[in-house]
Amino acid sequence: MGALCDFCAEQRSMVYCRSDAASLCLSCDRNVHSANALSRRHSRTLLCDRCFSQPSIVRCIEENVSLCHNCDWNGHRDSASASEHKRQTINCYSGCPSAAELSRIWSFVREFPSEDDSNCEQGMGLMSINENWASTCWGEPGSNSNQDVIMNQMDTMDKFNPWIGSYSASSANALQNRAQQADPMQSTAPKLCGSGTKEVEIRKSDFNEDFQVDDVDLTLEDYEELFGGSHNYSGQLFDDAGIDSFFDLKETSGANSNCQGDIPEESSAGCIKSRQQACSNGADPLPSNPGSKADPSASFPARQAHSSLSLSFSGLTGESSAGDYPEMSSMLLMGEPPWYPTGHECSSFPAANRDSAVMRYKEKKKTRKFDKKIRYASRKARADVRRRVKGRFVKAGEAYDYDPLCQTRSY
C-alpha cells in the first residue's frame, strides 16, 4: 500500500509532480494540472514503488516495480543478479492525459482507471507526452539548464545498451568506469571499459561534453572537501547527523588531513557555505565575470592546482539549480550518475557508500535550504491564476497586465 494522495488524502498516490513537490492520485493529478496553462506544463512521472516519496526514473522489468534513482541504485548495486535486471526508463509527461494515454506511455502499469476527460479544460490539446525525454526530463528539453547534462548522461547510458530507452546496471557501471578511467584533463586516448555485457569504446571528447566542464558550480574538490579529508570518518556520514557531523569533524581535524593540506585557513564548512551561497545564485551559472563570487574555482586557486580531477559537477548538483529550477532540483539529485573520483590518494572510501553519502547529504541540504516548499498547493494554484499588475496582485475586475491564463504576457 503506497502513500496517500497529498491533495485528497484519500486515494493512493501514483504520480509525482516535482513542481508541486506532491504525490498525487490520478484524479487529483488531472484536476490540479488542468487548472491553468502553467500547471499543465508541470512534468510528472510515476511515484517510486519502493519509497513512495520520490519520482521514479526506471522500471525494473524483473521485479515489475518503478524505482527512483536512490531505490534503483540501492536495490541493484550490490547483488550481481539484481544488477543484471533489465530496466526501462520511465517517461514523464505534462498536460492532462487520459488514462488511456498514460497506459500508452507506461504500458507496464495496469492500474490506470478509466476516467472521463471532460474535466480537463483543454484536454489533450496541450498535452505533451515527452516520449523522447529520458527519465530525468524535468523542464523543457533543450533549455540551457542542468537538465541537459542529465539528458546527455542518460543518452550516454542508452548508448551502452542495445535497447532504446533502457539501461542495465552494467551500463551504468560502464558509465561509472568511464568517468573513473577517463582523465579529461590529460589523456585523449581511447579507452576500453568493460561493462560486463558489452564493451564500449570511451572517447574522451564525449566524456567532456557530458561533463560540461565550463559550467562551474560544485567541483570535485567539493567532494574532496566533503569526503576526502579522512575517510575513516565514513561511518559517521551515515548516522542521523549525516554530513553535518562530518563537517564538525573536519573542522577539528581537517588541518592535519593529507587531503586538506592546501585548504585555506577558513573552515571547510565556511568554504562550503560560501560556495553554496555563490552557487545558489544560479541566475547566471556561467558568470561573465571570471573571478566573481560565483566562480568557486577562482576562490580556491590552491585547491584548484591540488587536484587534477577538478572537473565540474555543476550541471549535476542540486544546490546549483534548486533556486532557479525548483521543479528539477530533486530530480537532479536523484538523477545524478553514480560516479565519483577515484585514484586519488584519499579515495579509500568505499565507492558505493560514498555515493550514497553524497546523495543523502545533498538531499538533506536541499530540503534544508534550497527547495522552496509549497505548504499549501491550493494557495499556489490560486496565486498561479491570479492576475497581476507589475507583479502585484490586483483586485478581481481591475485592469491587469499579466494574465496567467494567457500564454503571452502583455506589459
Add this chain to the structure above:
DNA sequence: GCGGCATGCGACACCACATCTCGGG
C-alpha cells in the same frame, strides 16, 4: 592606495484573497 562610478546580484516589499488557525460561544 584611495575615491568615484558602473554593474551585478540578493533580499525584500508589495499586492489580493482564498485558505488556514485559533479562540470563544
Add this chain to the structure above:
DNA sequence: TGCCCGAGATGTGGTGTCGCATGCC
C-alpha cells in the same frame, strides 16, 4: 467534549526597488 462561527493570520508569485559587493578607471 464536540461542533460551529468569526476574526485574524498566513501564504502564494511576478515585479520593482534598495543596498551591498565587486570591478574598473
